[in-house]
Amino acid sequence: MAAGIVDGTSNQSPDLSRFDTFPKLLALNARNHPDEVALRVKDLGIWHSLTWSGYLARVKAFALGLRRYGIGRGDVVGLIGDNRPDWVCGEIAAHALGAMSLGMYRDALDDEVAYLINHANAKAVFAEDEEQVDKLLGLGERVASVRLIVYSDPRGMRKHDDPRLISVTELIHHGDAMALEFPALWDELVASGRGEDVAVLCTTSGTTANPKLAMLPAGRVIRHCASYLRVDAKGPRDEYVSVLPLPWIMEQVYVLGKALLSRMTVNFVEEPETMMNDFREIGPTFVLFAPRVWEQIAADVRARIMDASPLKRRLYELGMRLGLEALDKGKRSWLADLLLFRALRDRLGFSRLRSAATGGAALGPDTFRFFMAMGVPLRQLYGQTETLGAYTIHTADEVDFDTVGKPFDAGVEVRIDNPDHNGVGEIVTRHPNMFVGYFGGEAAGSADLTDGWMRTGDAGYFDKRGHLVVIDRIKDIATTSRGDRFSPQYIENKLKFSPYVAEAVILGDQREHLAAMICIRFPIVSKFAEKNRISFTTYTDLASRPEVYELLKREVETVNKTLPEAQRIRKFLLLYKELDADDGELTRTRKVRRGVVAEKYGTIIDALYSDRSSIDVDTTIAFQDGTKQRIRTVLTVVDLAPGNTAPASPKRAA
Structure with a gap:
């Protein structure tokens, strides 16, 4: 049964x-x-x-x-x-x-x-x-x-x-x-x-x-x-x-x-706006969220702590520290639960959760650890539309932030094709219940089918326990001009653990070093601005403020400390708008369309890799209702190389 x-x-x-x-x-x-x-x-x-x-x-x-x-x-x-x-x-x-x-x-x-x-x-x-x-x-x-x-x-x-x-x-x-x-x-x-x-x-x-x-x-x-x-x-x-x-x-x-x-x-x-309130009223026993939702919840929690009293902030920091330390030892901290996590789970509607999952894209390990320390029984899934969704999952006693678990059925076969010396190659899979083709007889493309095996287009490997590790899309794994390989998605996910970062695009393929284009998380950065009496009018104006650049500079430097030297971000800038699915920059499931971004922001990317400290922008953005707005601003390029100082204050956005 x-x-x-x-x-x-x-x-x-x-x-x-x-x-x-x-x-x-x-x-x-x-x-x-x-x-x-x-x-x-x-x-x-x-x-x-x-x-x-x-x-x-x-x-x-x-x-x-x-x-x-x-x-x-x-x-x-x-x-x-x-x-x-x-x-x-x-x-x-x-x-x-x-x-x-x-x-x-x-x-x-x-x-x-x-x-x-x-x-x-x-x-x-x-x-x-x-x-x-x-x-x-x-x-x-x-x-x-x-x-x-x-x-x-x-x-x-x-x-x-x-x-x-x-x-x-x-x-x-x-x-x-x-x-x-x-x-x-x-x-x-x-x-x-x-x-x-x-x-x-x-x-x-x-x-x-x-x-x-x-x-x-x-x-x-x-x-x-x-x-x-x-x-x-x-x-x-x-x-x-x-x-x-x-x-x-x-x-x-x-x-x-x-x-x-x-x-x-x-x-x-x-309504989408009432989601968390309605969620708490139901008190679900299990939940599936996409990574962007888990990231948003984590960012909202940290933003609320910013507004809390000094005592509550100290209790939060102590609870998180104790919770993460216990998690690293494979345990739970009763004191962290008493001080912080029990009330936090109740506030989020997570008190009755017996199972929780994330899938659709990679969830950053920092966000994963945040929820695991809180006591959310989070597990990662992996799959594709063509495979009828997920076909790997963590078992309850073998959750690993860096893997997507094992195939959950004996009929699911997964192999690694053309592995390199580290065992990294293309993930290929088949099982008895896959899709039967594309409507209209379209060619399979990247989902190439051979004898029932589907090429996922993802790079990965099996670890010593037999868990599947997914690195990134094969076409997105990049190499610097110095020969250092890196996964843009992995670094982007680490950046998005920051409550101030909504989206990030890591650059550096065939370049000397890595750079980043970052979109601020407007509701939270605007709250930071209000608390610090920083005047602003629009998203573009807020993203151009020197205080915001200094705030994001600290966040990027924090992430850089967790990365190998060759994978650290050397330069970054804050985009004048959010990446948007309506503009073709993201898919409807919020995955970055890198080709579109590279083409649309090509001039900015080239300038980012020049010696310029600022980039003039004069463009027009279109809204969903058909209206348009002209954007004139200056993007500051922050160089994090040792010895470089913070850039001068940019011009205000028009």
């Missing part, structure tokens, strides 16, 4: 050869556990619950309503908006019809949405609210394949009269009418579903170009989730808060696959 997977009252795992689609598992849970809470969502400050029977009824109405509009086998149904029960219901409804679901990031720009819809030839789209509906309607004939747009939030919809537009209420009405007219249709649709049919089109990260659409059969997702649950068991008493974007493969795994198998309760926060 798979731990954490329960089939009804028999306490046996479901027969995955029979229950091989999401609609079949949903029907099973609704039949055996109709009154258990499956989903919970917060709206206007109140938590609303949806039982398994209510979940099934809504999916059934959605599916038959879509059928009324001609959606069927082989079609594609898009979904865009915040994480909500209607997204999940719409996705499973599409699968019940034999259609494929395509999740799109809520903050995707018009061109990105148009590309995905046209590439997939989507016939219907679930658009949560006015913002997403306006985006779709504004595309006009650019998304000619769309013949049905379903919205959940009616606010602001009266101004629209597009014939493709209907509310969820109308869709349910049509679905209920279909159920009365054809009472056996729903059961026939569910029974006809096949596990090997492609159910999910999942976007890849797209670090170098437009994302591809990995084709994922539901049966493979379910079997892979069953393997996952054997090493990270979940059950009906577990609570999960869904905060990562639903188009991401790992959120698909948790909210759909693992939730349907284990019957854990999935909770949806009211």
